[in-house]
Amino acid sequence: xxxxxxxxxxxxxxxxxxxxxxxxxxxxxxxxxxxxxxxxxxxxxxxxxxxxxxxxxxxxxxxxxxxxxxxxxxxxxxxxxxxxxxxxxxxxxxxxxxxxxxxxxxxxxxxxxxxxxxxxxxxxxxxxxxxxxxxxxxxxxxxxxxxxxxxxxxxxxxxxxxxxxxxxxxxxxxxxxxxxxxxxxxxxxxxxxxxxxxxxxxxxxxxxxxxxxxxxxxxxxxxxxxxxxxxxxxxxxxxxxxxxxxxxxxxxxxxxxxxxxxxxxxxxxxxxxxxxxxxxxxxxxxxxxxxxxxxxxxxxxxxxxxxxxxxxxxxxxxxxxxxxxxxxxxxxxxxxxxxxxxxxxxxxxxxxxxxxxxxxxxxxxxxxxxxxxxxxxxxxxxxxxxxxxxxxxxxxxxxxxxxxxxxxxxxxxx
Numbered sequence: 422x423x424x425x426x427x428x429x430x431x432x433x434x435x436x437x438x439x440x441x442x443x444x445x446x447x448x449x450x451x452x453x454x455x456x457x458x459x460x461x462x463x464x465x466x467x468x469x470x471x472x473x474x475x476x477x478x479x480x481x482x483x484x485x486x487x488x489x490x491x492x493x494x495x496x497x498x499x500x501x502x503x504x505x506x507x508x509x510x511x512x513x514x515x516x517x518x519x520x521x522x523x524x525x526x527x528x529x530x531x532x533x534x535x536x537x538x539x540x541x542x543x544x545x546x547x548x549x550x551x552x553x554x555x556x557x558x559x560x561x562x563x564x565x566x567x568x569x570x571x572x573x574x575x576x577x578x579x580x581x582x583x584x585x586x587x588x589x590x591x592x593x594x595x596x597x598x599x600x601x602x603x604x605x606x607x608x609x610x611x612x613x614x615x616x617x618x619x620x621x622x623x624x625x626x627x628x629x630x631x632x633x634x635x636x637x638x639x640x641x642x643x644x645x646x647x648x649x650x651x652x653x654x655x656x657x658x659x660x661x662x663x664x665x666x667x668x669x670x671x672x673x674x675x676x677x678x679x680x681x682x683x684x685x686x687x688x689x690x691x692x693x694x695x696x697x698x699x700x701x702x703x704x705x706x707x708x709x710x711x712x713x714x715x716x717x718x719x720x721x722x723x724x725x726x727x728x729x730x731x732x733x734x735x736x737x738x739x740x741x742x743x744x745x746x747x748x749x750x751x752x753x754x755x756x757x758x759x760x761x762x763x764x765x766x767x768x769x770x771x772x773x774x775x776x777x778x779x780x781x782x783x784x785x786x787x788x789x790x791x792x793x794x795x796x797x798x799x800x801x802x803x804x805x806x807x808x809x810x811x812x813x814x815x816x817x818x819x820x821x822x823x824x825x826x827x828x829x830x831x832x833x834x835x
Contacts, residue, residue, distance in 0.1 A: 505541035686734030
């Protein structure tokens with residue numbers, strides 16, 4: 422049995438990007454995670470827990486119907502119709518088999534209009550299941566959902582009472598109801614003002630040829646420690662701190678007084694939203710004028726504007742498509758993008774963190790956003806910064822200098 426439902430607003434945002442991605446790059450929408458199975462569990466126990474998990478969550482049983490571009494839909498199926506794989510590790514190092522599975526799962530694209538958006542493989546070691554490799558299409562799940570799914574899997578396999586989670590179908594019905602109209606109207610007005618101000622000031626970066634892409638990374642223990650100190654002293658989120666120094670570096674490097682910074686809002690700010698298994702992210706613009714302000718003042722400014730932007734981070738992209746004729750208005754090559762992977766992002770076991778880095782291409786700025794200047798940041802023991810630029814005349818040495826300047830400014834602030 423199949424039941425058709427509208428897309429959530431976050432799914433709609435991703436839907437517009439879906440058609441702009443060439444076939445050879447569609448795999449870049451894949452997310453993956455690696456779950457460590459509690460010791461002493463049999464393959465039958467793991468299999469039963471996974472089947473219960475898949476049957477419980479609608480996002481596993483969804484395919485998409487894009488045949489009518491003006492009315493895309495998600496189709497909820499009663500049965501998954503799919504099976505997960507079991508790999509009996511035959512190598513001396515189980516990491517080799519996990520690496521192989523992740524590589525295959527990460528780079529094999531989903532046809533989300535014909536198949537359910539998940540792949541699962543159970544890895545056995547010494548005859549017992551040890552890890553579960555899960556890959557899903559980003560339209561079906563976000564980083565926060567990974568932790569929810571993993572915790573639910575652990576609860577099921579340990580025989581604990583399983584939590585109640587909200588499905589994308591339920592959320593979509595709410596978001597398209599009349600009761601949401603006031604909230605969406607407020608978001609529309611906020612975004613229209615932000616985009617209008619940006620266009621009037623004409624601060625669009627100049628894009629180079631498509632083959633001109635620079636990708637640079639930086640890892641700093643001192644900067645991570647400094648960010649924690651700043652967060653405590655200024656009562657400001659780590660995300661706001663990093664985005665503040667990012668936008669100031671943009672302002673200094675490109676001599677721009679006005680910045681339109683676009684940040685990924687997780688939209689997980691209510692208790693109800695934190696129970697959704699699905700994608701909640703949408704890009705939300707933050708207009709900034711970092712020149713002429715001292716750093717302390719600017720930290721407070723960007724924190725306040727970030728909160729305001731995130732409060733308006735749930736919007737209907739259909740509205741902007743109708744006004745502009747451009748379905749990718751909010752994902753176009755205008756402005757600068759920022760994404761912060763906080764504690765809700767997937768965590769990998771210590772034994773595989775070192776070799777997994779080259780595979781995490783869905784978390785670095787090579788995917789579907791199309792942004793010309795895009796920073797992904799994560800803070801823990803180290804501050805991890807990954808910058809992609811497609812700007813004309815922006816070299817690898819420029820990118821290295823840019824990130825080192827960010828690191829220096831953060832450390833010197835303390």
